[in-house]
Amino acid sequence: MALPLTYHWRNLFVRKTTTVLTVLVITSVVSVFAYMLGFSESLQHSLSVARDPHKLIVLKSGATAESNSAIPVDEYNKLSQVTNVARDEATGQVLVSPEMMVQVSLPRLRDGGRTNANVAVRGVTLDAFRIHPNIRPLGRIFSTAEREVIVGLAAAQQFAGLQIGDTINLGYGADRAYKVVGHFSADGGPMESEIWGYLPSLMNSYNRTMYSSANLRLADGSDARQIIGQIEGPAIQLAAQTEEEYWESQSRLMKVYLFVAYLLVAIMSLAAVFAIANTMFSVVAGRSRELAMLRTIGFSSAQILLGLVIEAVMLALVGGMLGCVACWAWLQAVGNTKDMFGATTFTTMAFKIQMTPLLIAKALGLVVVVGVIGALVPALRAARMQVVTALREP
């Protein structure tokens, strides 16, 4: 049987200053880690939602995103020739959603409107709800006869003036007030950060004559590569990619941010490992006679090693739990919805960072690893100590 946990727990409070400092280091590491992990998971979730393998996004050839794509109507009309895509059951026509995307600058709620962010405004027809089946209006949708918009939930929570009944100015000219008449969910995907309105109305407001993109769905059992080949071929000469490929390319910069953030967490974790190692070295030095006594009465080297690792893990877990609490408190204080700027879309994607049980488990898993690594060298030293020499220490 190992040493009792009470023994390890109470020992944490013997060297209060060292313990508190180490806990603070771990708390800061874990709070940053939990935040980054939450951010990363929200991003991953958004991107995983936007991975419909049966949906194709068509852009102007050479364009990298909807924001820099312009498809003239005559070129768009050629999409009616594409085969093996979903068709309207009633008319037999190719089911395609012409879309226009622009940006509107809106104040962020989280800083009281001190800063603005570019929010995507998407002009769509009613067919868009068939092409994008994960878009679920909550309440009514925009009227085709009025200047009305519906707003994605993430955008509504993140930016000012997007509650039902609010009015926002979109486009140029005098009559540009659009009324928010509803919200919609996109299962947490990137479109949930957008504002949707009726395509002809928005094109008129923005003086646009071309679409930004066209979206269509594959017919059951059809091959995306074959259809992309048709769209990019000499007859149509537009560019197409699956939704998954599109958002993968759009999130590249975000992934760079995340990489840098995780690098920071890795460096901080290394500092935490050293903090724990330092604490455990001082524990071993300060308790060498006590540890020697335990060896004397029959505890094995392995039990001493395990005991010290348990002690370090306890220390790390205290810091880890405080780190999770600190992260949660921070999210409560500043709001858990964040946004990130897309590299090529020039629009903002909003996320909701959630402290899920899985995220907490991952953060605590990190501190357990940090604790074990930090304790290993001092614990090995303690386990290998010369009992007789340690007993004689003053």
Next chain:
Amino acid sequence: MSTVDIELRKVRKVYFKDRLEIPVLEGLDLTIAAGEFVVLMGPSGSGKSTLLHLIGGLDSATGGSVRVGDAHLEKMSERERTAWRSRHVGFIFQMYHLVPVLTAAQNVELPLLLFSMSSSQRKERVRTALEVVGLSDRADHRPNQLSGGQEQRVAIARAIVTDPDVILADEPTGDLDAKTSEEILELLNLLNSEFGKTILMVTHDPRAASHGQRTVHLDKGVLDREELNPARPRGAAAMVS
């Protein structure tokens, strides 16, 4: 009652410091009968504590043999000696070496954690050990709430809680006043006479030595002389070979 005797034959112990050979014990022969209370005396550096450590299996001899009961310690690995020690030897130190963050009862319980024993069995053993040393009413006290004498009693309870054959005491009264020392020594006498424990005690104090049945003097790593204590005769044979 304990029936374990101790036999050392031509025991050598050499330490190395900066590649320099430092002999501590040089061909020592000693026999301690089962149930005997032997006192080890000698000047500093004479090898008293080293001898204690060898008999307790804390260290291994450079040469010769150390037998405690059926255990031939020179043939055992460190791991085997550790396991053997937990069952057969109780240690008492000059500085008590109690764990400051545990209560008296928890300190006494420590060696029992190495046994397959239920919590209630352990608690019963701890209660009995604390009763023997007269500290039942201090079970929940932490070391810093106890006097030096009480701390040493807790250490003695810890040493006897596993019912070991042999008790090794390294200057157990070295840090105590005369009155408390006397109480501790009486307690050791009790463990020897009533419970039949074989006791080997290192001390510099002649008054402490008077509690043993035999005093063995070491000097420069060899047996210098031995004295039987006529005030505490012992029935069983106890001899220096």
